[in-house]
Amino acid sequence: ANGGRMPQVQFGTYKMKGDDCYQGVLSALRLGYRGLDTASVYSNEKECAKAILDSGVPRDQIFIQTKLWRSFMGKGKNGKPLCDAELRKSLRNLGTDYIDMWLMHWPGPGRHLNYPPVRMGMARPKQPIITNKDKMVPLDWSPAMRLETYANMCAHISSTGKVRAVGVCNFSLRQLKELLDFCKERRLPRPAVVQNECHPYLTAEPVRKYCQEQGIIFQAYASLGAGMVKLMEDQNIVQIADSYDVTPAQLLLRWGLQHNLALLPKSSKAARQKSNLEIFDFKLSQEDMKALDSLHQGEENQNTMVGWLREHDPDFY
16 A cells, blocks of 8 residues: 555454553564554554553554544534544544554444444344434435545545555445445545455455455454354364464464465463464465365355444445
8 A cells, every 4th residue: 555564464452442452552562563453433542652652663663554433424514524533533642643554444324332223143134123223423324425435534645644545444345346436436546455354254255355356455353253253262273273283363363364364463462462473484285274264154245243243234334
């Protein structure tokens, strides 16, 4: 993106808060991580900033990416894009004058925690809560607003400006194709990165393949599973990991690496942070890659599994 260098393995900070986040990021930077993934909605940008400062690592050696929350699509009462003020806020919180990668967090509208559009859970099809259908932020959200917001985000891109590159998260194949058509039509920079959930239970093949064809970096989140998705306890995964004398986490990250994914492993423990970086000195056989691929359980057009349990599949929007 923009000639900038993005580390293939960055440190993820989802759900890390307060001192836990500060210590985690500080330790990761000291261990050699040179990329950080955060988001305004994680409420930890300030802790990331303090850790960066205290690490002594120069700003220009750290790749920082944050995300625009979905409630800030469209324009405010003053007619200005809501994302502009959000960008200023993220820059202030991160204590930096530029962000290396600014990502659109979700392709749909914002929602109120007490009025989710679907019943909580991983089961498909999702169970809509009809009475909450129109409770969204902004109220006049539309798919066209997603595209306009992307254009508004792009307005900040320059090699010396506040944003060096933009990307999107949780986009389905259809939404991504639509976005690339829009970029062509409006002569906008294409997304440099697509950050989607991806692991052996949800291999994200259609979006991954498309990204590869289009020269877009696919960045995986939840590589190690989360919540109800206990990848690291899966006996198939444990057995293959044992045969290489690596941890299940290292195996899962190596699987991502061999699929040309960018990765965002997260751990607050220094020993795990270290071992999560030690994935470059072994290689999985094609047979084992296929065995891991075959664990896929997602349905067609399913782009989320462990995350967004109170949301529609992204393609709904």
